[in-house]
Amino acid sequence: MSEKPLNKYQQKVVDRILERRKQGLGIDFRSIQQDKDNLISQAKHHFGHGGYKEALAAAGFDWQEIRKEASDVRKRQRHEKWRTEIIQEIQAMHARGEPLRSTDVRKGGETLRLYKRAQTVFEQGWKEAVGAALAEVGKKGEDAGVRGRINWTPEKISIEINKLDAQGTNLSYGNMLADPERRKLFKAGINLHGSWNEAVKATGIDYDEHVRKWMASHRRGGEQELTREALLDLIEERWRSGAPLNPSHKALSSALSASTRLFPPRAGTWKRAVEIASAERNLGIDYQTHVLKNIPNKWNKESIVAEILRLHETKKPLHQNAVFKNYSKLWSAANYYYRNEGGWAGAVNDAGLDYEQLAELGRNQVAEQRKSPFNDPRKLALALLDKEAEVGSRLRYSHIAGKGLENWVMKHGGIKKMRDLMEQERNALGENERLALAARAGDKRAAEQLLNANKPFILLIVNQHGKRLHYDDALQLASLGLLQAIPRFRILKGNKFISYAGSYMRNAMQREPGGTYSGSDTIRIPVYAGVKESQVGQAEAKAAKRGGQLSREAAEQISRFETVENVRKVRRVMSLDFPIPGREKSTFADFIKGTDGTEPEKTVDAKKVRAALEELKEEDPRLAEIVQRSFGLEDDEESCRQIAQSLKLSYECVRQLRQTALKKLGEKLR
DNA sequence: ACAGCCGATACCCCTTATTG
DNA sequence: CAATAAGGGGTATCGGCTGT
Structure with missing residues (x-):
C-alpha cells in the first residue's frame, strides 16, 4: 500500500494493469501468467517486495477482491462448459432410453457424478438440468419420468385416477399393485381414502363396474362372454355327460367369470349358477355332494x-x-x-x-x-470389511457414499471411527477369513496362502466327493472351487470361509466331467497340472511365433479349454502353484485326514508318518506301496491310473485302496 | 525444499421424504 | 408411526502445480 507517488516505471506498470482491465482481460496473477505477459516480472522489478500485489494496490484494486473475481470468472466458465456437457449427456441418456429420475441416477458411478455436477451448476439441481436438456429436444421432464415429490391430496388422486381411466388403464387393485409405475398413486389412494376401492369411488368411478367392463373388453381373443342361457346349457351338458363341475376345473374358467357377472353378488356365484341350472332344468344337482366333494379341500x-x-x-x-x-x-x-x-x-x-x-x-x-443389522456397529464394520475387499483398496468415504451405508457409518461416529472398528473386527477374524478378504481384494499371495493353508481340507473334500473323478482332476476342481468361493464370500454373513468354500468345492467336483462348463465358470482341467501348463506354454509360444495365430497342432493341444480366456485362467490357477502332493517327504503329513473329519487342519509330525507307514508295510505291503507311489514318497508321484496299470488293477480299485490306506494311516497317527 | 494456491474430493451433519 | 433412505448444505483435506 504505497502512499508514495509512483515513479514512471511504476506508473507504466499501473497503466498496463488498467489497460488489461479495460480490454476485459483478467488482471489476477493467473490470467496474466497464462497470457505469458511479463507484467508480473515488471511489477516485481519496479515495486520490489510484494511485487504484483503492490502494483495492483497502486492501480486502485484490492488483491483479494481481484483474486476472488478471477476465480469466480473461471468458475463461471467452468460451469458454462459443464452446463453444455451435462445437457448433452442427459440428452444422450434420454436417447438411449436410460432412466433419468434422480433416484435412478444417484445410484452411483458416472451418473452420480453427473448428478452431483448438475447440482453445482444448475440452481435447482438435477431437475432443472433435465428440464433444460429435454426442452432442447422439445420434451418435458415428465416425459422421462422425472417428477418432483408429490404431496398427494384427494383431488390430485382423483385427477390421476381419471387420467388413467381415460387412458383405458385397468384400475383393478391387482393391476395397480403389480405396476410399480402406479404404485405411488396406489399407495396414496389407500393412505388417504382407507382403501383403493374407496379412492376410485371418490373419483366418481364405480369400481366394480369398471373392473367388470375392463375384464369384458380385454377378454382374450375369440372368447365370448357367455349369456345366461349358454351358461345354463353348459352346466346342464356337463352334468348330463358326467364331466366334472367343480369350479377349479380348467375348462370352466370362462363360465366362472360369466357366473360372477350373471349371478351377483360375487361370493358363491358359481354355486348359485349351478343351483339355478339345477332348478330350471330339473337336473337335481346337489352342489354340496356332487360338486364340492370333488374339490380336495383340506380346510375345516x-x-x-x-x-x-x-x-x-x-x-x-x-x-x-x-x-x-x-x-x-x-x-x-x-x-x-x-x-x-x-x-x-x-x-x-x-x-x-x-x-x-x-x-x-x-x-x-x-x-x-x-431392523437393519447395522444397528450393531460391529455388524456394520463387517459389512465395511466386505466392501473394502470389494473395492480392493483402503475404504474411502466415496466408496460408501451411496447413502445406505453412509447413513449407518455416520450414525456410528463417522468413517474414521469405523476404520478402527474394522481393524478390531479384522483382528478378531480367523486366519482363513482374513486371507479370504485379502484375496478378494486382489492379493494373489493371499489366495495362494489360502490354498496352502487348507490343503488338508481340500484333500478331505476330494476324498469324500471326488470319487468318480481322476484324483488329480478332482484336486484341481476342488482347488478351483475354493478360488471361486473367494469373491463371493461375505464376512457379514458370519460363515467360516472353509464351510462356505466347501460347497463350491463339492459343486465343482460334482459337475459332470466333460460337461459343457465354459466361460467364467468352472473349467475342467483334465490332466496333470504340470503337463498342461507346459502344453499351454508351448501353444502360446508357437502362437507368438506366428504373430498371434495358433497352429492347428497347438490349438488342438489347448482346445479342451475352448477359449483363450480359459487358457489364461488355467495359467493363472497354475501360477498359484497349487500344491499337488509334494515331492518333499515332510509335507506328506499334511495329507493325512482325521477320520472324523473334524480337524482336517491338524498336521502330524513327519517322523510319525514314516513310522506309521512302516507299520502299514508290515500289515499290507500293497497299501503302503500305493500310498508311497501316489504321493511320491520314494520316487516321482504317480497317478492312480499309472499305478493301476502296473499293479494290474482298475483305477477305481487303486483309488479305493489308497483311501483305505490313508484311513489306516490316520488311525495309526491318532 | 518449501509455502501458497486451487479445484476436487473427503468428510460430516442436519432435514425431509419414503417405506413397511 | 418408527425406521430408513434420500436430500442438501457445510468445512476440511488432498494433491498437483507454481513461484520463491
Whole structure:
C-alpha cells in the first residue's frame, strides 16, 4: 500500500494493469501468467517486495477482491462448459432410453457424478438440468419420468385416477399393485381414502363396474362372454355327460367369470349358477355332494386350528398382515370358516390363543426382523470389511457414499471411527477369513496362502466327493472351487470361509466331467497340472511365433479349454502353484485326514508318518506301496491310473485302496 | 525444499421424504 | 408411526502445480 507517488516505471506498470482491465482481460496473477505477459516480472522489478500485489494496490484494486473475481470468472466458465456437457449427456441418456429420475441416477458411478455436477451448476439441481436438456429436444421432464415429490391430496388422486381411466388403464387393485409405475398413486389412494376401492369411488368411478367392463373388453381373443342361457346349457351338458363341475376345473374358467357377472353378488356365484341350472332344468344337482366333494379341500375348522397351533409352536408371527402375506390359503380359509365368528382373530381365539397378544407379539417380531443389522456397529464394520475387499483398496468415504451405508457409518461416529472398528473386527477374524478378504481384494499371495493353508481340507473334500473323478482332476476342481468361493464370500454373513468354500468345492467336483462348463465358470482341467501348463506354454509360444495365430497342432493341444480366456485362467490357477502332493517327504503329513473329519487342519509330525507307514508295510505291503507311489514318497508321484496299470488293477480299485490306506494311516497317527 | 494456491474430493451433519 | 433412505448444505483435506 504505497502512499508514495509512483515513479514512471511504476506508473507504466499501473497503466498496463488498467489497460488489461479495460480490454476485459483478467488482471489476477493467473490470467496474466497464462497470457505469458511479463507484467508480473515488471511489477516485481519496479515495486520490489510484494511485487504484483503492490502494483495492483497502486492501480486502485484490492488483491483479494481481484483474486476472488478471477476465480469466480473461471468458475463461471467452468460451469458454462459443464452446463453444455451435462445437457448433452442427459440428452444422450434420454436417447438411449436410460432412466433419468434422480433416484435412478444417484445410484452411483458416472451418473452420480453427473448428478452431483448438475447440482453445482444448475440452481435447482438435477431437475432443472433435465428440464433444460429435454426442452432442447422439445420434451418435458415428465416425459422421462422425472417428477418432483408429490404431496398427494384427494383431488390430485382423483385427477390421476381419471387420467388413467381415460387412458383405458385397468384400475383393478391387482393391476395397480403389480405396476410399480402406479404404485405411488396406489399407495396414496389407500393412505388417504382407507382403501383403493374407496379412492376410485371418490373419483366418481364405480369400481366394480369398471373392473367388470375392463375384464369384458380385454377378454382374450375369440372368447365370448357367455349369456345366461349358454351358461345354463353348459352346466346342464356337463352334468348330463358326467364331466366334472367343480369350479377349479380348467375348462370352466370362462363360465366362472360369466357366473360372477350373471349371478351377483360375487361370493358363491358359481354355486348359485349351478343351483339355478339345477332348478330350471330339473337336473337335481346337489352342489354340496356332487360338486364340492370333488374339490380336495383340506380346510375345516379343525385343520385351521391345528395349522394355527403348528405355526404358533414354530414361533411364526400370527398377526393378520403376516398371515395374509405368508399363508394366504390359511388366511382365506380361516376367514371363510370363521366368517361369522370374527374371521382370522376368531380362528386364533378358537385355537385357544389370545389374538390381541399374538398380534402385538407378531408385530414386534416383524419390526425386530426388519431392523437393519447395522444397528450393531460391529455388524456394520463387517459389512465395511466386505466392501473394502470389494473395492480392493483402503475404504474411502466415496466408496460408501451411496447413502445406505453412509447413513449407518455416520450414525456410528463417522468413517474414521469405523476404520478402527474394522481393524478390531479384522483382528478378531480367523486366519482363513482374513486371507479370504485379502484375496478378494486382489492379493494373489493371499489366495495362494489360502490354498496352502487348507490343503488338508481340500484333500478331505476330494476324498469324500471326488470319487468318480481322476484324483488329480478332482484336486484341481476342488482347488478351483475354493478360488471361486473367494469373491463371493461375505464376512457379514458370519460363515467360516472353509464351510462356505466347501460347497463350491463339492459343486465343482460334482459337475459332470466333460460337461459343457465354459466361460467364467468352472473349467475342467483334465490332466496333470504340470503337463498342461507346459502344453499351454508351448501353444502360446508357437502362437507368438506366428504373430498371434495358433497352429492347428497347438490349438488342438489347448482346445479342451475352448477359449483363450480359459487358457489364461488355467495359467493363472497354475501360477498359484497349487500344491499337488509334494515331492518333499515332510509335507506328506499334511495329507493325512482325521477320520472324523473334524480337524482336517491338524498336521502330524513327519517322523510319525514314516513310522506309521512302516507299520502299514508290515500289515499290507500293497497299501503302503500305493500310498508311497501316489504321493511320491520314494520316487516321482504317480497317478492312480499309472499305478493301476502296473499293479494290474482298475483305477477305481487303486483309488479305493489308497483311501483305505490313508484311513489306516490316520488311525495309526491318532 | 518449501509455502501458497486451487479445484476436487473427503468428510460430516442436519432435514425431509419414503417405506413397511 | 418408527425406521430408513434420500436430500442438501457445510468445512476440511488432498494433491498437483507454481513461484520463491
